Amino acid sequence: MMSTNNLPLGKKILETFDIRKSFGDLEVLKGLSLEVTEGKTMVIVGPSGSGKSTLIRCFNLLETINAGKILFEGRPISGADKNAWKIRLEIGMVFQNFELFGHLTVLENIILAPTVVKGIEKGEATEKAMELLKKVQIPEKASSFPDELSGGQQQRVAIARSLAMEPKLMLYDEPTSALDPEMIKEVLDVIQKLSQEGMTSVVVTHEMGFARKVADRMVFMDHGKVIENTTSNKFFGGEVSDRAKAFLEKILSH
Amino acid sequence: MGPLSLTIEYILSDTFFNGAKMTLLLTIVSVFFGIVVGLIIAIMQEIQNKYLDYIVVVYLWFFRGTPVLFQIIFIYNVLPSFGIYLSSFASGVLALSLNEGAYIAEIMRAGIQSVAKGQRTAATALAMKEWQVMRYVVVPQALRVIIPPIGNQFIGMLKLSALVSVVAVEELLLVANQAASSNFRYLEALMAAGVYYLLFTTVFMYIQGHIEFWAKGGRLRARRDKEVKAEIAIERTEVR
Numbered sequence: 001m002m003s004t005n006n007l008p009l010g011k012k013i014l015e016t017f018d019i020r021k022s023f024g025d026l027e028v029l030k031g032l033s034l035e036v037t038e039g040k041t042m043v044i045v046g047p048s049g050s051g052k053s054t055l056i057r058c059f060n061l062l063e064t065i066n067a068g069k070i071l072f073e074g075r076p077i078s079g080a081d082k083n084a085w086k087i088r089l090e091i092g093m094v095f096q097n098f099e100l101f102g103h104l105t106v107l108e109n110i111i112l113a114p115t116v117v118k119g120i121e122k123g124e125a126t127e128k129a130m131e132l133l134k135k136v137q138i139p140e141k142a143s144s145f146p147d148e149l150s151g152g153q154q155q156r157v158a159i160a161r162s163l164a165m166e167p168k169l170m171l172y173d174e175p176t177s178a179l180d181p182e183m184i185k186e187v188l189d190v191i192q193k194l195s196q197e198g199m200t201s202v203v204v205t206h207e208m209g210f211a212r213k214v215a216d217r218m219v220f221m222d223h224g225k226v227i228e229n230t231t232s233n234k235f236f237g238g239e240v241s242d243r244a245k246a247f248l249e250k251i252l253s254h
Numbered sequence: 255m256g257p258l259s260l261t262i263e264y265i266l267s268d269t270f271f272n273g274a275k276m277t278l279l280l281t282i283v284s285v286f287f288g289i290v291v292g293l294i295i296a297i298m299q300e301i302q303n304k305y306l307d308y309i310v311v312v313y314l315w316f317f318r319g320t321p322v323l324f325q326i327i328f329i330y331n332v333l334p335s336f337g338i339y340l341s342s343f344a345s346g347v348l349a350l351s352l353n354e355g356a357y358i359a360e361i362m363r364a365g366i367q368s369v370a371k372g373q374r375t376a377a378t379a380l381a382m383k384e385w386q387v388m389r390y391v392v393v394p395q396a397l398r399v400i401i402p403p404i405g406n407q408f409i410g411m412l413k414l415s416a417l418v419s420v421v422a423v424e425e426l427l428l429v430a431n432q433a434a435s436s437n438f439r440y441l442e443a444l445m446a447a448g449v450y451y452l453l454f455t456t457v458f459m460y461i462q463g464h465i466e467f468w469a470k471g472g473r474l475r476a477r478r479d480k481e482v483k484a485e486i487a488i489e490r491t492e493v494r
Contacts, residue, residue, distance in 0.1 A: 062375060085381045085382070086381070088378070088379055088380070091379075093376075097372055099370075099372045099376035112390060113377075113380035113381060116386055117386065161380070162380070165381065
């Protein structure tokens with residue numbers, strides 16, 4: 001379902017050119033150029049405050065860049081305009097704190113956007129939602145409310161909710177940072193499965209073991225800049241700058 | 255006539271019954287317009303326009319900074335000198351609504367702000383437009399925070415409405431006072447009025463209890479559990 005791939009192999013789905021972003025006097029992104037390849041998974045790592053989350057929030061126009069250019073499927077996109085929602089139709093996003101809608105059941109959470117945004121009929125949306133819940137392995141929770149679920153279950157529902165919009169690109173913003181250790185794996189397994197099925201993904205994470213397994217491309221950011229942009233093999237094989245090495249040592253040593 | 259039988263006679267009399275109706279009417283109409291005013295003020299605050307902000311600040315300053323009794327007397331007695339003639343009922347409702355609006359605006363603002371920013375972000379990321387985010391995600395959740403305190407406002411307003419007796423609206427307290435001043439039997443007259451007040455507040459509290467249950471998601475969960483049970487029952491029959 002997710003691997004429908006009409007585009008030539010290696011097609012760039014998203015490209016950024018020298019993008020900059022400031023919050024007041026604080027420059028968070030200092031000229032980044034990256035490209036996300038169709039069907040591949042990019043993992044972005046780096047110390048906190050390095051601008052990782054801000055970067056991927058620029059991808060779906062939740063943040064507006066101050067300079068540079070972003071292309072989605074070759075078309076330039078810019079934030080804060082009335083058509084931003086059309087870009088977001090194509091890009092799913094999963095947040096650190098899940099952000100399921102508390103007043104709706106799991107099923108209602110998943111079918112809300114397909115029905116109100118895309119105008120899909122409720123029965124059809126429900127059928128699709130149940131399929132997705134099976135995929136993330138909690139179909140039995142369809143009529144539960146978010147506060148009745150564990151963090152790991154909530155995050156899997158959040159993934160299903162994004163997938164229900166049939167995005168071409170999935171963004172994961174530290175999807176396991178708010179989870180208890182025993183729940184991290186169940187979420188990462190789902191992300192990995194999707195990635196292996198060919199879902200184009202960008203994952204911001206601190207989970208290095210997971211990064212090693214899923215990443216086609218490893219990006220290391222620090223102070224609003226891309227320090228490393230390399231293959232997973234090279235990154236974990238030690239062919240990296242001293243700065244990335246120091247970061248890896250710090251994060252892997254505990 | 256003994257105190258108890260006179261009290262009962264008062265309670266059942268048309269005069270007291272009409273007074274009670276007037277009190278209830280004042281309460282409901284004033285809270286209703288209070289909600290309208292509060293909504294307008296809350297929207298004016300959300301828009302964040304400098305001039306609208308000034309208007310809101312002056313409004314809040316006046317209505318929160320002076321006694322309600324002062325406001326009622328002011329509207330009834332001062333507006334006519336500007337050519338605005340209102341009945342005593344209309345003056346009372348106007349004063350109570352404008353006063354109420356100041357508090358309801360605050361309740362609404364708190365309700366909207368109680369919906370975490372991340373919820374809006376998540377809805378936006380799902381390609382919802384601004385109005386869809388409000389309609390489907392923010393407002394339903396804000397209402398759960400807004401509605402229970404509005405139940406309190408009803409109870410507060412019921413008691414506040416007695417102040418309108420000062421501009422001769424024939425509500426419960428004025429009726430009781432008039433009855434008592436004709437025969438000096440204050441105990442019976444006030445007991446009769448008190449019974450009506452307590453009856454109304456009890457009913458309001460009962461309704462509010464139900465609303466709070468709803469606001470905590472109780473109704474949703476109850477509905478859901480019923481549906482699940484029905485589904486299980488259907489599945490069982492199908493298996494047979």
